[in-house]
Amino acid sequence: MRHDECRRDHQRGTGHSAGRGFAPGRRAPAPVGQITQIADIEEIEHDRDTLRSVFGAFATGITVVTASPDSPMGMTANSFTSVSLSPPLALVCVDRKAAIHDAILAEGMFAVSVLSTEQEQVAKYFASHSRPRGEQEFAAVESEPGPCTGAPVLSGALAWVECSLVAVHDGGDHSIFVGSVLDLGHGSGSEALLFHGGRFHRITSSAA
Numbered sequence: 291m292r293h294d295e296c297r298r299d300h301q302r303g304t305g306h307s308a309g310r311g312f313a314p315g316r317r318a319p320a321p322v323g324q325i326t327q328i329a330d331i332e333e334i335e336h337d338r339d340t341l342r343s344v345f346g347a348f349a350t351g352i353t354v355v356t357a358s359p360d361s362p363m364g365m366t367a368n369s370f371t372s373v374s375l376s377p378p379l380a381l382v383c384v385d386r387k388a389a390i391h392d393a394i395l396a397e398g399m400f401a402v403s404v405l406s407t408e409q410e411q412v413a414k415y416f417a418s419h420s421r422p423r424g425e426q427e428f429a430a431v432e433s434e435p436g437p438c439t440g441a442p443v444l445s446g447a448l449a450w451v452e453c454s455l456v457a458v459h460d461g462g463d464h465s466i467f468v469g470s471v472l473d474l475g476h477g478s479g480s481e482a483l484l485f486h487g488g489r490f491h492r493i494t495s496s497a498a
Contacts, residue, residue, distance in 0.1 A: 296438030296452075296472055342488070349486040352405045352413045354447075355382050358393040359440025362428055365390050366417040368485045369464070370402055378471035380453055383464040389423070394467055398455045401441035403433075404448040406479025407492040412444065413483060414490075438472040447477035 350368040357363060369383035382402060384391045394400045405413055412431060415421055422429065432445035436452045443450045453469025460466075484491040 346487050349484055349491075352409075352483045352485050352490070353382070354403045354405065354412065354416050354444055355384065355390065355394075355400055356403070356433075356436075356441040356443070357390050357397055357400045357439075359397075359435060361393075361424065362442050363390045363393055363423070364416045364427065364442065366413050367402075370404075373468060379456070379468055380451060380471060381466055381468045383461050383466050385464050387463075391465060394455060395458070397439070397441075399439040399441065399453065399472075400455065400467065400469060401436045401439050401443055401450060401452045403442075403444035403450045403477070404479075405444070405483045406446060406448045406477070407481045407483050408479065409444070409446055410483055410490050410492075412446075436473065443477075445477070446479055448479040448482055449476050450474065 351370070353367050353370045354364045355367045355370070365384070365388055367382055367384070371381060373379040373381050380402070382400070384394065390400075415431065421427060428442055431442075433442035434445065435441070436443045436450070439452045439454075441452065443452075451469075451474040452472045454472055455467055456470045457468040458465050459468070481493045484493065
């Protein structure tokens with residue numbers, strides 16, 4: 291499906307996001323529900339090092355989330371996961387202070403590239419606050435516009451997915467963006483880049 295056809299279907303509420311999407315340019319649905327505050331939340335927040343260490347014990351893959359085809363931007367994220375196969379849904383958590391946060395809300399769409407072991411420098415690049423912004427942000431990275439969203443899909447990734455934004459939930463200092471899958475596919479990468487204990491790791495294939 292071509293980029294313009296995907297966007298027309300998205301505006302009509304048809305295709306993968308039938309009955310759940312909203313037109314690009316409109317604000318996303320208001321956050322649903324509030325986080326229940328636990329009694330000792332202040333004590334836990336004071337021990338951020340322990341909190342980060344415990345959360346970091348869970349190994350994850352690494353992605354680059356992208357948005358805004360007219361002025362493309364991206365960010366490294368490991369808080370990406372599938373939600374449902376029927377209907378096909380995925381989510382990503384984005385810091386409210388990140389520039390891409392408001393871009394996703396404004397566009398109502400985003401793309402996610404799952405990074406391969408060869409893309410550690412790409413992960414570090416999109417996590418760096420010193421990287422160029424605006425037109426130059428993707429100058430040093432190979433990518434092509436996603437067929438449905440127009441958001442950059444990174445070359446050499448393991449896989450990629452494009453989503454229309456169907457729900458936004460309160461996630462504290464992050465927003466939880468739930469997307470309905472518009473298109474997806476496998477890239478040329480062969481093994482996953484992992485993140486564990488605050489460091490990047492590569493899968494080492496062992497001989498049988």
